[in-house]
Amino acid sequence: MADEMDEIINEFVTEAEETLERIDPLFIELETKGYNKDLLNEIFRGMHTLKGAAGFLGFQPIVDVAHRSESIMKKVRDGEIQMTTPLMDVILKSVDALRLLISHIRVKDGVEEDVSALLKEQDSALENATTGQAAEKEKIAEAALAAEVKEDASKEAAIEKPAPVEPKVEAAESEKTHAPEHAAAQQKPHVQTITPPADDTAQQASKEKDVVANLRVDVSRIDKVMDLAGEIVLARNRLLNIASRLDVVHSGDPLVENLSETTAFLDRVTSDLQLAVMKMRMQPIQKVFGKFPRMVRDLARNLGKDIDLEIFGEDTEVDKSVIENIGDPLVHIIRNSIDHGLEFSDERVAKGKPPKGRIVISAFQKGTLIVIEVVDDGKGIDLEVVKRKAINRGLITEEESLKMSEDAIVNLIFLPGFSTKEVSTELSGRGVGMDVVKTNVAKLNGYVEVITKKDVGSTFRISLPLTLAILQAMMIKVGKEVYAVPQSMVEETIRIKKEEIKDIAGQKVLTIRDRVLPMYDMATVLGVKNVVDEGRDFTYILVMVVGDRRFCISVDELIGQEEVVIKTINGIDSDECGILGATITGDGTVVLIIDLAVMARGLFAGSSK
Amino acid sequence: MFDLKLKVLVVDDFPTMRRIVKNLLKQLGFENIDEAEDGNMALNKMKSGNYGLVVSDWNMSNMEGIELLRSVRADDTLKETPFLMVTAEAEKEKVIEAIKAGVDNYIVKPFTAEILKEKLEKIADKRPSLKAGG
Numbered sequence: 001m002a003d004e005m006d007e008i009i010n011e012f013v014t015e016a017e018e019t020l021e022r023i024d025p026l027f028i029e030l031e032t033k034g035y036n037k038d039l040l041n042e043i044f045r046g047m048h049t050l051k052g053a054a055g056f057l058g059f060q061p062i063v064d065v066a067h068r069s070e071s072i073m074k075k076v077r078d079g080e081i082q083m084t085t086p087l088m089d090v091i092l093k094s095v096d097a098l099r100l101l102i103s104h105i106r107v108k109d110g111v112e113e114d115v116s117a118l119l120k121e122q123d124s125a126l127e128n129a130t131t132g133q134a135a136e137k138e139k140i141a142e143a144a145l146a147a148e149v150k151e152d153a154s155k156e157a158a159i160e161k162p163a164p165v166e167p168k169v170e171a172a173e174s175e176k177t178h179a180p181e182h183a184a185a186q187q188k189p190h191v192q193t194i195t196p197p198a199d200d201t202a203q204q205a206s207k208e209k210d211v212v213a214n215l216r217v218d219v220s221r222i223d224k225v226m227d228l229a230g231e232i233v234l235a236r237n238r239l240l241n242i243a244s245r246l247d248v249v250h251s252g253d254p255l256v257e258n259l260s261e262t263t264a265f266l267d268r269v270t271s272d273l274q275l276a277v278m279k280m281r282m283q284p285i286q287k288v289f290g291k292f293p294r295m296v297r298d299l300a301r302n303l304g305k306d307i308d309l310e311i312f313g314e315d316t317e318v319d320k321s322v323i324e325n326i327g328d329p330l331v332h333i334i335r336n337s338i339d340h341g342l343e344f345s346d347e348r349v350a351k352g353k354p355p356k357g358r359i360v361i362s363a364f365q366k367g368t369l370i371v372i373e374v375v376d377d378g379k380g381i382d383l384e385v386v387k388r389k390a391i392n393r394g395l396i397t398e399e400e401s402l403k404m405s406e407d408a409i410v411n412l413i414f415l416p417g418f419s420t421k422e423v424s425t426e427l428s429g430r431g432v433g434m435d436v437v438k439t440n441v442a443k444l445n446g447y448v449e450v451i452t453k454k455d456v457g458s459t460f461r462i463s464l465p466l467t468l469a470i471l472q473a474m475m476i477k478v479g480k481e482v483y484a485v486p487q488s489m490v491e492e493t494i495r496i497k498k499e500e501i502k503d504i505a506g507q508k509v510l511t512i513r514d515r516v517l518p519m520y521d522m523a524t525v526l527g528v529k530n531v532v533d534e535g536r537d538f539t540y541i542l543v544m545v546v547g548d549r550r551f552c553i554s555v556d557e558l559i560g561q562e563e564v565v566i567k568t569i570n571g572i573d574s575d576e577c578g579i580l581g582a583t584i585t586g587d588g589t590v591v592l593i594i595d596l597a598v599m600a601r602g603l604f605a606g607s608s609k
Numbered sequence: 610m611f612d613l614k615l616k617v618l619v620v621d622d623f624p625t626m627r628r629i630v631k632n633l634l635k636q637l638g639f640e641n642i643d644e645a646e647d648g649n650m651a652l653n654k655m656k657s658g659n660y661g662l663v664v665s666d667w668n669m670s671n672m673e674g675i676e677l678l679r680s681v682r683a684d685d686t687l688k689e690t691p692f693l694m695v696t697a698e699a700e701k702e703k704v705i706e707a708i709k710a711g712v713d714n715y716i717v718k719p720f721t722a723e724i725l726k727e728k729l730e731k732i733a734d735k736r737p738s739l740k741a742g743g
Contacts, residue, residue, distance in 0.1 A: 008632075012625040019623075048668050049623045052697055055719035056629045 241586030341378030615661030648672025
């Protein structure tokens with residue numbers, strides 16, 4: 001009974017948030033495009049819907065704020081008033097207020113925001129926008145309409161004058177406690193819902209076919225399916241392994257041939273299943289990108305910079321966990337670009353650049369990776385400044401700075417506690433720096449690259465695996481144990497003669513195609529005993545790329561590539577121990593997956609001291 | 610009382626609103642309630658099913674309530690279907706448009722089961738099909 005009400009409220013919160021998320025970017029579009037009836041209509045409708053449902057549920061502050069926003073949008077839509085920047089500011093403020101009000105309902109903290117100041121602001125903004133004459137006209141029109149309604153109402157006996165809305169709201173409010181008692185309880189998951197990614201296209205299709213093609217499913221159910229699919233993948237890997245071994249021993253046996261055929265079929269179906277389940281968790285990155293136009297606008301306005309924002313590939317689909325975790329890093333990067341990267345108009349003109357700064361955010365799939373780029377045409381990252389700063393902060397020594405490559409210097413900005421501006425502005429100086437970018441991206445098994453050129457601009461490129469559950473892994477053997485490392489970070493594997501390894505100032509190095517790369521021994525890193533015959537004159541090398549650091553790792557044996565399902569190990573902190581998780585291989589052994597990002601951090605932290 | 614076996618179609622593009630209206634109808638005793646998320650879908654459903662009452666929102670992204678009403682009234686087999694329009698305060702001035710288009714009655718959001726009942730009773734006075742045994 002009370003549950004029914006809870007469910008309705010939860011549903012309302014989810015939908016209201018979606019509505020706001022949908023209309024938020026439209027404001028910015030409106031501001032850039034100017035008057036556009038479709039956009040205005042869409043925003044008006046969103047506010048209107050929100051107000052309607054909130055009214056039923058007795059959320060009066062939402063009704064009040066939405067009502068006034070709706071009135072403003074309506075007047076703009078109908079051409080009665082012009083959309084001005086102050087008016088837009090008030091509307092955007094209202095959207096923020098609505099979001100806040102809704103979030104209070106979501107967490108049920110019982111906090112009642114005082115919206116009276118905002119309501120006054122809305123009213124005065126509307127008043128200022130409406131010239132006296134227009135108001136006068138409107139009054140006359142309203143009076144005429146009212147008269148007409150009355151006249152008609154008397155003709156049509158069935159229609160009576162609408163009752164004032166005030167008492168009804170109260171009625172709805174008191175009903176809140178009683179109403180659900182009569183209603184049949186409907187079971188609906190309400191913890192967390194995800195909208196199927198093909199929302200738009202599905203809606204298109206439903207227009208034609210008139211079928212409800214969308215289904216809201218509890219995320220935990222999808223994750224359960226995902227988990228089970230993972231188990232099937234593991235079983236399939238084992239089956240494939242057994243079948244191929246049988247095939248070696250009993251080749252030509254029709255039964256074994258049958259088995260091979262069946263496992264081959266199972267192999268295909270399992271891959272399809274895995275992909276299908278994976279897709280269920282995918283959502284367009286629009287969900288994240290959607291808030292950027294507004295953010296960029298606000299930042300630009302606050303700083304007095306003129307900025308053009310372009311967004312591409314917002315329909316690129318990424319895993320739900322990416323949607324949840326990539327927002328913060330991107331916000332930091334974009335803030336950084338606007339705050340530190342883009343110059344003021346006069347400075348730009350002096351450099352012969354267009355006065356308006358440009359930021360391009362894009363997402364696309366590249367093989368099994370999702371690439372997200374933030375490109376600005378600002379002044380680029382000044383390596384000298386970065387170097388100085390890092391030395392001043394004690395992050396590196398003067399001596400080290402001389403040996404560092406440009407790449408390494410750029411990467412200093414990701415160190416905790418680094419900020420290139422003397423005085424951090426309100427935007428960038430919030431206690432969290434670019435190190436958040438690296439940490440969050442690493443959590444998603446991805447990496448960040450920075451490409452920067454003086455006065456041309458900077459590119460921040462984030463590369464992420466398509467899914468977090470399955471990993472293309474390189475299986476290696478160190479000591480007696482087999483380990484897996486993410487294939488995406490292995491650039492190449494080679495066999496070298498031990499004599500090729502050189503020693504420079506205590507650091508082992510290897511020259512590969514004229515490039516000198518630091519080399520580490522995996523057995524030493526992992527602290528396991530090397531059991532390979534010391535007399536062997538060769539060793540295997542993995543050339544690793546983590547972020548834009550390149551280094552070599554020597555291992556005892558290379559086993560090969562395998563698609564592994566990551567199982568998290570309860571009770572360990574991957575960030576601490578450098579173990580991403582475990583997996584079960586085709587032959588049934590449990591194999592640890594090494595978190596190379598953590599490992600590399602450890603290696604380079606050690607080497608810089 | 611109304612014929613509670615009648616099939617009712619609730620049309621609104623906001624799922625929460627559909628659910629609220631459905632709940633209110635259930636409180637009045639209606640059991641057979643169907644939903645549509647816009648005018649187009651409603652029209653298609655009406656053409657293939659026998660609906661005894663339509664409760665439609667005005668403001669919808671895909672075919673507004675008023676258009677749905679006009680289409681219903683223009684269709685020979687559907688034109689006698691009782692039609693209750695759900696409107697918001699802001700649309701009061703447009704109600705006249707709905708009256709001209711042949712709406713049976715309208716109801717302003719937010720409303721209670723009581724008010725809904727009153728409205729339906731008014732419709733039932735004119736449309737016997739809505740009454741129990743009528």
